[in-house]
Amino acid sequence: MPSKISSFNRGLFTQSFRSVGWIGLVYSFLLLFALPLQLLMKYTGNPEFKPEKIKTLFELFDGLQLVFMFTVPVLLAVFLFRYIQTKAAADYFHSLPVRREALYHQNIIVGIAILVVPVVITAGIIGLVKGMLNVTDLYTAKDIMVWAGYTIIFNLVVFFGTVAFGMFTGISILQAIFLYVLFLLPGGFVMLLLSNLKFYWYGFPIDYYLNKSAEKLIPFLHATELMTKKNLTISPWIYVILIIIFYAIGYIAYKKRHIEAATQSISFKWVKPIFVYGVTTCALLVGGVYFGSMQGTFGWMVFGYVLGALIGYIVAQVILHKTWRIAKYWKGYVISLAIFFAIGAFVHIDAFGYESKVPALNEVESVYFEEGTYLLTEDPTSEQYTEYGNEYVPPYYYTSQEAVEAIHRLHEQLAKNPVSMTSKDIQGDDGRTAAIAYKLKNGKTLVREYELNFKAYHPLYKKIAETKEFKENFNPFLRSGDMSDVTNVQITSDGQISKQASIRNPEDIKALAEILKTSMKNETFEEMYSERGPWAYIDFNTGQGKNKQHVTWEKSYDEVSDWLKKKGLYNKVRVLPEDIEKIVVLKNPHQHEIDFYADEEFPSLVESEKTIEVKNNDQKEEILETVSWASNGAYLVGIYYKEDPSTPEIQEFTEETVPDFIKEKLLK
Structure with a gap:
């Protein structure tokens, strides 16, 4: 009698549900406790009590929903495919008259159902309890759909990721560990690489690249945005594509995986060297960054590379072979270390001309010049601007010929005189950061960030500071426009005691603003960079209670001092x-x-x-x-x-x- 190979087995399907159904029940209870029950507890009862409104449904239960997203799908995937990680179960299941792809798809369907159904039920109950709350506009039907959609997407990304990575190991605990490590790997590896490059290339803007790209490569950080934003900065379709990719990887790997791979650390032979040298590389970079930052010398950084690589190589080999007897593999460590140092030497000699690269003046359209690159990567949609009413200030780019030429001269000198990141000349009170970003006429951007000795570059800084455009950027108040909406000016003394005065007369407010601008324009370079504390702080507030401008009354502002004396406020707002x-x-x-x-x-x-x-x-x-x-x-x-x-x-x-x-x- 010919054997029949089935594409579906109801018994196995039912068995899968029975073996992992408890995860679905626990997940359902967790969601019901974290959302509908929290809503009822917080927003019912005394109608006079007005608790703070929530921004998104993910904010409920102190964000623990995000923990569920990255734990429940992992447990589910591990238990669903547990049978391929033990020899007896693997032999049994793969001897049944059921196609491998059928086994894979049956388990996938079970997993999807267990992750999606509790979310749909919870979303329905959230909609039902809305009418019982004493805050009518707490959330909308769209908010519920957004919550359910993002929860399902993240659940499935984590689930399919765990399934896919689990095909490359025969140990269940490693399946879970691989998922978390590989989710952190893209962003984490980029961070380690950038952190090492700052020791090799003077002017490398590590903070710029970390804020611009590295953090965006970590899914865990994306999920935290859901607590403060109604939508992610990254398109959800990216995650849908990831789900499809993980599904395909898992499917192909499952079909090609040998039954004998059960209990093996790595299931595929070609993955083993990738695993060993991947772990070694990451450990080497960690060692270099740690000792380079802590000890501050090139010798210690090299020691960190050697030690980090050794620890990483040993750990990887022990995991791979499940024994401490790995001395015979010493050649791999030596060869890898030689390759790493060859790459390091190539980077160190600056074969790409990174340190010396300064664009020609005729290529420059405009240039950013500040003490950091943070303004270049600041997100205008972040909570501090959308929720707390702070005014977003975009990065300022100099366009005047005199300012651009002065900044360019400083950059040329910095590029000609590179110093070590650990040099004592750039540490302490004389140390300063100079961030320079060019917008080039060809549409490209060139960014550099230097740690320098401020005193050594005083003459060049002075040329920059004396330009009209620099003063306007150094004191944003000089660019402030209409002040007609300002109804109150609060002046508060600097110091341990508080002395205050208010100005409400529109004419006086206007006059003070003009006097402040005059003092700012008259400041010398030495006064602009003086470490003296101010006499007081001046806040220009609108009728809605919003702070429009915050400036300091510097000790060099003689015009402001004279005006305050004339108004009888001088002694009231400064320490005497x-x-x-x-x-x-x-x-x-x-x-x-x-x-x-x-x-x-x-x-x-x-x-x-x-x-x-x-x-x-x-x-x-x-x-x-x-x-x-x-x-x-x-x-x-x-x-x-x-x-x-x-x-x-x-x-x-x-x-x-x-x-x-x-x-x-x-x-x-």
């Missing part, structure tokens, strides 16, 4: 000598850095170090005008206010800013 009991100054031992506990440590330093106590009002004023927030100043300054004389406010003097009378008395 009369507000201070005394000021104690001492030489900063070992260049102590100001930190959170400085006010607690200062009294003990007063006991052990030579000090000068200042009570004369004229001398207090001189100190207030020159004291700064420098983090490692040569002199520590303790300001004791009359309001609270027990707790000093700690500021500092540099050698350049300390008043002569203090230096003379302390050096006697």
Whole structure:
């Protein structure tokens, strides 16, 4: 009698449902508890109680729904295909008169049903309970559909991913681990690669690339967007395509997988070297970044590469062979290390000319110049702008010839004089970041970010700072337009005590705005980059309570000081000598850095170090005008206010800013 090979087996289908049906029940209860029950608990009862509204349904249950997305489908896939990971079960199931593709598809259908049905039921119940809530516009039918759609999509991506990756191992625990590792791998590997490149190429803008691309490659981070946004920044169709790809990989691998692969760490022979050297590469990059960042020398970074690669290679071989007896495979480690160092040497000599590349002036359309690249990657649709009312400020690109030429000259000098990321010249108070991004006439963009010694480049910075366009960008207030919607100006003193005053007269508000602009335009380079703290902070607020502009009243703004004196507000909004009991100054031992506990440590330093106590009002004023927030100043300054004389406010003097009378008395 000829044997019959079936494309469907009802008994196996039923058995699959019985073996994993409990996962569907648990998932259903979790969803019902996380959504409908939470809605009833939070939004029913006392109608006068008005809890905060939710932005999306994913926000309920503190985002634990996202945890369900990345755990339930994994467990389901592992249990559904558990039979291919044990020898006895694999022999039994594959000896049945059922085609392999039929077995695969039956389990896939069971998995889809268990993941989709609880979501659909929960969505229906969410719709039903809406009428019972005391907040009528909490969510809409569209919100429910969006929640259900994204939940199903992410569930299926994780499920099909676990199934696909599970075909390449014969151990269930590795199936789950592979899923999480491979979901993190694209973004994680890019992050490691970029983090290593910053040690090789001076000017490499690591933060720019991390914020622009690396994080977008990690599905876990995409899912977290659902808690604050109604839609993802990445198209859901990308995930639909991923589902199809994972399905195809799983299907093809299942058909070609040998039954004997059960209990083996890696199921396919050709995957084994990829696994070993992939783990070795990632561990090598981690070791290089860790020791390079912690120790700050090239030698330690090389040590990190050697140690990281060794650990990664050993771990991979132990997992692959399931034994510690792997010494005979030492040649693979040596060869891989040689290849890694050859690649590293090629990158280090800058064969691509990355460090020296500066576009010609006639190729430049405009140029961005700031202390970081964060504005280049800032998302205007993020929560801080859409929910909290903060005004999005797009990155500013200089277009005037004098500004572009001045920035270009600075870039040329930086490219000619590369320094190590760990050089002491770019650390401490003199260290500064310069981010430069060109928009070229051919439509391309060139971005660089440099750590540099600010003092060494003062002349070039001064040329940039003296341009009209730079001052307008340095002080965005100079570009502010109509201020007619401003109804209130709040001025708050800088310091441990709070002194405030409000201006409501429209004419005074307009006059103050113009005076501020005049002071900003008159600032010198030295004043713009002074570390002196401001006298006060000035907020221009609209009638709706929104802060339109926030500026500082710098100690160099003489025009503002004169105007406030004229209006009788000067003494009301800045710290005066009369507000201070005394000021104690001492030489900063070992260049102590100001930190959170400085006010607690200062009294003990007063006991052990030579000090000068200042009570004369004229001398207090001189100190207030020159004291700064420098983090490692040569002199520590303790300001004791009359309001609270027990707790000093700690500021500092540099050698350049300390008043002569203090230096003379302390050096006697």
